[in-house]
Amino acid sequence: MSRLPILLTLFVTMLGSLAGPAMAQSIDEKVNQIFANSTGWFVSFIFSPFPGTSFPWIVAWLVVAATVFTFYFMFIQFRAFPHSIALVKGDYSDPDDAGEVSHFQALATALSGTVGLGNIAGVAVAVGIGGPGATFWMILAGLMGMASKFTECTLGVKYRNEYADGTVSGGPMYYLTKGFAERSLPGGRFLAILFSIFCILGALGGGNMFQANQAHAQITNVVGDYPGWITGVIFAGIVFAVIVGGLQSIAKVTEKIVPIMGVLYVATALIILLVNYDKIGWAFGQIFGGAFTGLGVAGGMVGALIQGFKRAAFSNEAGVGSAAIAHSAVRTKEPITEGFVSLLEPFIDTVVICTMTALVIIITGQLMVNPDTGLYMLNEAGSAIATVDGNSGVALTSAAFSSTFGWFKYVLAIAVILFAFSTMISWSYYGLKAWTYLFGEGKSKELVFKIIFCIFVVIGAAASLGPVIDFSDAAIFAMAVVNIIGLYFLMPVVKRELESYLTRLKTGEIKRFKA
Template structure:
């Protein structure tokens, strides 16, 4: 009955939006909302993205905040992302999961499903459009620094996702609520700072909800339609129908909660990643003789920044920004998904989660960067004459090898946007229930609001609203990382205990 109610509501609300667009101009409403938000919250965006000048370019302090945390956790845990990568792979492959069906562990999803769900939230348009923007501004050298930050960010993901499992809540229904909201409040209370932890938790939850509706929802739908429209020549008048269809598909998934989301993402994420990586490999094979030169440009550009604004500093900043913005290490969002895993050992999921920045940034973002560099479309002349950047630059790069790739790329973009939406709907839902309480009624209200914003995002063109949601996304990192610094000794105790028991044989390896 709930499914039918949800479908009917989507159609009713979408029809209402379509009528509003025809009669009063929803696009005009969006523009008005955009200006209103800019007047009221402009200071907030300026504060979160406050930058300091470095030569010809400026450096956002929020990027430094995330980078410093990644370095601190890497050294504090003794480069755990490299020392135990084999153990991480064994856990995600189920080698430490008891095959006896009679043994039931608390949680809703497997290690692989949790990883797929979290990846679906991070592997998205940023891997296509974001890398294109980074290389358009910072040149091939930005790729080197992007890889470096991705490798260090693995340690941050390990810390936050270990804590996510340790302090999660198991509801009477068996469903799980977890993430920074819970480890900030409960973990900090254990350390005698309950009041401070509560403030951090509430601040994080508020920012998470705001980021969900913007960066995790409207932006995804908006950009997905833009790419589909330009690729298949779809008139903008049809955006409402695209939005309705997308909302319908998203609704069919999120109505089932985390188990349904995990079931979909464990199929969609490998497929979309395989599709995109296969396209990239074909380009690399077709241009095999240029790969060496491309790596040469990447390495040389990392330390010289030849031909880009700000030189070396410009390449460095763009690489740092893209890596931190792409894999979300430190933002805390992934810890919400990983908290739902079936395990009694928090450290196991931290070890699984550290694979995310490697897959997202080191593999997929680097693939995009190599395709763009090898194609040669990011030359200064091309960038100036064709004004190529973002997803247009990436598409042009693929089309240099085979024009048909633009259609496969459009499908990949649609899948990336869809998977990001369903994951972020879950993140926002858990932040919502933390603030307003658990309950089917409250959850349904949130889901309906989320689906309305899916449709709105495909219709109107936002500017400041997206900037505001991006600011909320990175404000999450401020609240989250403060807590991580206080709680990292707890994580060290957990992981040391787990690894010692693995080495002693107390924790069995079943396969």
């Protein structure tokens, strides 16, 4: 392949330009500048608003899709919710299939890819800019997104590639190719290639740089400021050991600790809410009030809505197509069961965990309110709500939790680092699947991607939050553009599967093994 040497040269050049004898801090600045300059055009295209408004077309694209799927499948996220829980509990699992990946394991692994900084830092960004009202739109987007996730994960399993050695590869690139061909639709291959390119960018952006960036922010928050590239190099080293060195044991440890951290996070949030139970009613008042008036935030109601929708999509990845890659590796006789299981993800991720973060930030009074008007005060730049200590992103969440439990910032620091790490491992897998779809399977081709991935860890940790978050969002949303086009064309396939399954469930042809 001639593309590989070109890409490699590009990255070696990029690294070379960083490795001058400059001072440590200026390496960060240089990385930041190169990064912002080279990605700005892409970011402005993805987030360009509808002419004459400030509403980005991409946000509408995601919400319209989630709404279409919700109605097309007649509120499947609510109808199938109890059945999804039964599937995860293993009520419908044949005991003879023990030893294969269970629905629970598929869900847990997919969740550890999505539960992460989006839930901690992303929500803080949303509430910091869009005010409490953003929470309302975030929850709504989370509920609607369950239908998108259902659609894409069913297709991911249905159209995956199974190889002779028993391994599988699946995801949007496969259903775009095979599904479109099956329905004699043109352009499937083109969309699949486009998706793969965006998926690689998304893996390097939201799945990598944003994680490294916020992990570094969290560490400096605890131990004091130091150059970001140092964190980057350490993280890159560990990621390298796992994905190149094959040290699955490190990943395995993280996979085990991440769910515990998730539970600890939600439990702490619940305790903080209980301690401040008298303010819960007020907080929900702020959320509903802010959702429709904005309560003085930049951009008003539309500002709150955009922030809420953006963060929800970025956090639960519904409609993005990444979960379809994760779920497609599961062996199941019924592709639709993976759809049912996956619809729990946006619920757990956004409706439960993200809402907890938002409530804690609101209730602990991190956002400054003008006592005279009852409206939120903006910071000096006028771009976000002023906070008590001038915090934003993960530091804001940390301040909110620490205001009740001083020690929590240390727990949060560890949680953030682990979440960041497990999300990176998951996305390195998604990116790799897209990469092998484009360039073919093979050890050396895979190695090139893995090395690029590690380089971006360093860049992400060194760059400042603004450009990183913009690029991460842009790349992940670009995946959604392609994926959702595919979902529209293939949703009749899912409907057929759904109807057939529900009929067989009713007649008892699909057996319940556990009472």
